[in-house]
Amino acid sequence: MKKTGAEIFVDSLRQEGVKVVFGIPGGVVLKIFDVLHQQKDVEVILTRHEQGAAHMAEGYAKATGKPGVVLVTSGPGMTNIVTGLADAYMDSVPLVAFTGQVSTNLIGNDAFQEADNIGISRPCTKHNVLVKDVGELARTIKEAFYIATTGRPGPVLVDIPKDVSTDKAEFKYPEKVSLRGYNPTYEGNKYQIKQAAEEITKARRPIIYVGGGAIFSDAANEIRELAETAQVPVTMTLMGLGSFPGTHPLCVGMLGMHGVYWSNMAMHHADLLIAIGARFDDRVTGKLSEFCPEAKVVHVDIDPTSIRKNVEAHIPIVGDVKTVLKQLNVYLRSIDGNQSDLKELRRPWWKQIEEWKRTHPLRYEQGDKVTKPQFVIDRVFDMTHHEGIVVTDVGQHQMWAAQYYKGSKPRTFITSGGLGTMGFGLPAALGAQKAYPDKLVLCITSEGSFQMNLQELSTAAIYKLPVKIVLIHNNFHGMVRQWQDLFYEGRYASSYLGDVPDFVKLAEAYGILGLRASKPAEVEPVIREGLKHRGPVLMDFHVDPFENCYPMIPAGGAQHEMMLEDPPELRKVDRGGQAKKKDKDKVEEGEGVLPA
Amino acid sequence: MEHIISVQVENKAGVLARVAGLFSARGYNIESLSVAPTLDPTVSMITIVTQGDDRIIEQIIKQLNKVIEVLKVVDLTETNFLDRETALIKIHTRPEHRDEAIRIADIFRAKIVDSSPTTYTIEVTGDVDKVEALINLLKPLGIKEIVRTGRVAIAREAAKVPTRREAQAAKA
Ligand SMILES: Cc1cc2nc3c(=O)[nH]c(=O)nc-3n(C[C@H](O)[C@H](O)[C@H](O)COP(=O)(O)OP(=O)(O)OC[C@H]3O[C@@H](n4cnc5c(N)ncnc54)[C@H](O)[C@@H]3O)c2cc1C
Ligand SMILES: Cc1ncc(C[n+]2csc(CCOP(=O)(O)OP(=O)(O)O)c2C)c(N)n1
Ligand SMILES: [Mg+2]
Numbered sequence: 001m002k003k004t005g006a007e008i009f010v011d012s013l014r015q016e017g018v019k020v021v022f023g024i025p026g027g028v029v030l031k032i033f034d035v036l037h038q039q040k041d042v043e044v045i046l047t048r049h050e051q052g053a054a055h056m057a058e059g060y061a062k063a064t065g066k067p068g069v070v071l072v073t074s075g076p077g078m079t080n081i082v083t084g085l086a087d088a089y090m091d092s093v094p095l096v097a098f099t100g101q102v103s104t105n106l107i108g109n110d111a112f113q114e115a116d117n118i119g120i121s122r123p124c125t126k127h128n129v130l131v132k133d134v135g136e137l138a139r140t141i142k143e144a145f146y147i148a149t150t151g152r153p154g155p156v157l158v159d160i161p162k163d164v165s166t167d168k169a170e171f172k173y174p175e176k177v178s179l180r181g182y183n184p185t186y187e188g189n190k191y192q193i194k195q196a197a198e199e200i201t202k203a204r205r206p207i208i209y210v211g212g213g214a215i216f217s218d219a220a221n222e223i224r225e226l227a228e229t230a231q232v233p234v235t236m237t238l239m240g241l242g243s244f245p246g247t248h249p250l251c252v253g254m255l256g257m258h259g260v261y262w263s264n265m266a267m268h269h270a271d272l273l274i275a276i277g278a279r280f281d282d283r284v285t286g287k288l289s290e291f292c293p294e295a296k297v298v299h300v301d302i303d304p305t306s307i308r309k310n311v312e313a314h315i316p317i318v319g320d321v322k323t324v325l326k327q328l329n330v331y332l333r334s335i336d337g338n339q340s341d342l343k344e345l346r347r348p349w350w351k352q353i354e355e356w357k358r359t360h361p362l363r364y365e366q367g368d369k370v371t372k373p374q375f376v377i378d379r380v381f382d383m384t385h386h387e388g389i390v391v392t393d394v395g396q397h398q399m400w401a402a403q404y405y406k407g408s409k410p411r412t413f414i415t416s417g418g419l420g421t422m423g424f425g426l427p428a429a430l431g432a433q434k435a436y437p438d439k440l441v442l443c444i445t446s447e448g449s450f451q452m453n454l455q456e457l458s459t460a461a462i463y464k465l466p467v468k469i470v471l472i473h474n475n476f477h478g479m480v481r482q483w484q485d486l487f488y489e490g491r492y493a494s495s496y497l498g499d500v501p502d503f504v505k506l507a508e509a510y511g512i513l514g515l516r517a518s519k520p521a522e523v524e525p526v527i528r529e530g531l532k533h534r535g536p537v538l539m540d541f542h543v544d545p546f547e548n549c550y551p552m553i554p555a556g557g558a559q560h561e562m563m564l565e566d567p568p569e570l571r572k573v574d575r576g577g578q579a580k581k582k583d584k585d586k587v588e589e590g591e592g593v594l595p596a
Numbered sequence: 597m598e599h600i601i602s603v604q605v606e607n608k609a610g611v612l613a614r615v616a617g618l619f620s621a622r623g624y625n626i627e628s629l630s631v632a633p634t635l636d637p638t639v640s641m642i643t644i645v646t647q648g649d650d651r652i653i654e655q656i657i658k659q660l661n662k663v664i665e666v667l668k669v670v671d672l673t674e675t676n677f678l679d680r681e682t683a684l685i686k687i688h689t690r691p692e693h694r695d696e697a698i699r700i701a702d703i704f705r706a707k708i709v710d711s712s713p714t715t716y717t718i719e720v721t722g723d724v725d726k727v728e729a730l731i732n733l734l735k736p737l738g739i740k741e742i743v744r745t746g747r748v749a750i751a752r753e754a755a756k757v758p759t760r761r762e763a764q765a766a767k768a
């Protein structure tokens with residue numbers, strides 16, 4: 001029996017095991033929504049903005065490892081998901097986005113709500129296809145899911161013209177995919193792996209640098225085994241957080257621009273760098289010419305373009321992290337045999353790292369007048385025992401969340417790293433919550449980012465997604481203000497956000513519990529009450545607007561050249577409770593732009 | 597250094613845009629580009645002439661390989677290869693220049709494929725040096741218009757001659 005394209009679409013999703021689709025309808029996809037409406041296997045989450053749908057699908061995918069699915073209409077529906085596609089492309093998130101298109105006979109005619117979906121999305125998708133014939137639909141969908149989820153994951157867009165969703169064809173879902181131009185490498189080269197094993201046993205100052213690839217590859221156990229067998233400290237990128245337990249004695253925390261002092265110092269002094277599913281982003285390397293000057297580099301990555309792109313690899317290994325590490329661990333066990341010898345060999349290295357850690361810990365000074373943002377984040381993690389799924393937005397709060405996060409499970413720290421998309425947090429948290437309705441999902445955000453997608457509070461309320469929103473309310477685009485303080489003589493060009501809206505009232509308007517902590521003593525009670533509440537909560541923490549995030553490698557600086565605290569000219573300001581005084585002074589001096 | 601890269605791709609809409617977009621998005625330059633179907637009608641061959649140091653060329657090749665519809669990438673500069681280009685050159689011909697134009701064309705085994713009372717159109721095929729040399733000789737006569745195909749290239753079979761890279765290294 002022949003089926004319509006819309007029915008084929010839904011049957012194909014069923015075949016892929018898709019449980020939920022995020023999207024918004026429109027003219028050319030009405031037929032598809034109509035079919036979805038009449039069945040129960042695939043749930044549709046109606047978002048309030050297509051960007052929200054795309055980030056929700058990302059949150060879902062990042063939390064589960066399964067592809068996130070988006071369905072939107074042509075023209076503006078499609079253009080609204082571009083940020084989500086670009087974000088997913090940068091962070092290697094498996095996403096399948098279905099966009100409606102005008103009927104095939106109208107394509108190219110500037111028809112109503114026509115956009116060149118394929119052209120627009122080409123630079124921000126792993127692959128994209130226009131389906132011209134309903135007979136091709138099932139195969140195209142099968143290929144889209146395959147491409148999105150294999151090799152280096154990424155977003156795939158399938159553009160479906162209106163007539164393709166109404167035309168009919170026999171439905172036969174292909175069993176296998178055969179794409180002659182696509183064949184990702186999973187097995188690493190044995191000889192190279194052996195070489196790596198030898199270098200690891202010889203090194204005196206080795207460090208493992210783990211990135212997002214380890215999480216996509218589900219390789220937490222293998223990393224742990226590698227670290228423990230070879231007695232090597234582990235540092236993680238922002239995207240790698242969760243791949244190695246934050247409380248493990250071999251864990252040295254996050255590296256990079258806002259990474260901890262001791263991990264950046266360890267990178268700088270290492271004699272062997274074992275890079276695992278990490279792409280040597282400039283936020284990590286700092287000044288390339290001074291990056292890891294003494295280290296040999298082993299680089300494991302499934303995508304050959306990541307290898308030798310920014311940094312020379314002495315032992316490049318193209319392959320899947322899990323598969324390669326399994327092999328590597330076998331060699332290591334056969335070569336070494338004795339863990340205590342390795343421990344002995346690296347004792348001075350450990351002592352040095354411990355020393356760096358002891359002398360330059362993360363710190364903040366919490367007085368009793370003004371709440372420090374770090375205090376809120378620290379307390380939230382503590383009171384949730386580092387067990388929730390943490391989703392962040394972009395800015396200072398994101399970096400503090402990363403610094404203080406000590407979770408031990410992959411896929412529990414979800415953030416926008418490569419594109420740094422403000423507005424990612426709330427919808428991504430909702431996507432993660434949709435995937436795990438019973439788990440604690442925290443959305444750590446600040447007013448700048450939050451206001452970029454706050455319309456999704458409706459989605460939270462309607463679908464009863466009980467996310468706990470931790471709003472680090474500093475009245476600024478804090479990260480921008482920090483750069484302005486440090487590099488633009490404190491001229492706050494377009495970074496002050498003022499006091500609107502009243503976020504507690506806002507939450508209430510959506511039927512969501514709103515709580516406020518205006519001073520330090522209120523922080524813990526608010527967290528306690530917020531966590532106890534069964535539905536979604538917005539906790540509005542008023543914090544010191546002038547707190548800066550350290551350590552910081554200034555742009556263009558080398559990894560060991562970290563700023564560790566405010567320079568003297570900023571420190572003159574009394575920070576123990578009179579942070580607001582500073583704006584007044586500045587205004588009086590004619591420097592500031594803050595309203596009195 | 598200049599590299600000639602041949603890229604076998606699925607003969608489908610949008611593939612050329614992906615390949616060209618990759619070059620523009622990443623700031624790689626394209627000196628010339630030609631596309632045509634191969635013996636297998638489902639496969640097209642794109643020949644790209646580009647410039648870059650070893651690291652850039654390595655990235656270009658890896659990035660090309662990453663495109664789903666790309667089937668095979670060969671940096672011909674790493675092999676022994678033949679490259680050819682065709683140009684059509686329309687020149688002004690004052691009566692006193694017509695013989696000279698024919699003589700020059702003859703030397704290059706180029707053909708006059710069209711003529712009018714005031715112009716000749718000359719077709720030439722050869723490697724870049726030859727095409728450029730001919731253009732230089734014709735310039736004084738007055739070139740009205742030139743179109744060039746861009747280069748196509750193919751590996752030589754079992755040649756013992758050194759590669760261009762080896763030859764350059766030997767010279768240096
Ligand atoms: C405000 C801000 C500040 C930031 N500061 C920092 C900072 O201080 N420190 C920091 O680390 N980051 C920071 N970032 C994030 C940074 O921009 C990058 O996103 C991040 O460093 C990249 O992480 P990654 O190297 O783990 O790569 P990812 O983007 O996670 O890439 C994963 C890599 O693994 C590979 N891979 C994928 N799957 C597999 C597999 N199965 N097997 C093998 N390999 C695989 C991919 O090919 C890719 O090369 C910041 C971002 C923002 C917005
Ligand atoms: C969509 C988008 N626009 C602009 C930026 C540039 N940007 C980076 S951080 C930042 C400020 C973030 O402010 P907020 O969300 O309040 O976080 P805070 O730094 O105060 O914690 C801006 C504007 C961005 N990353 N994303
Ligand atoms: Mg803020």
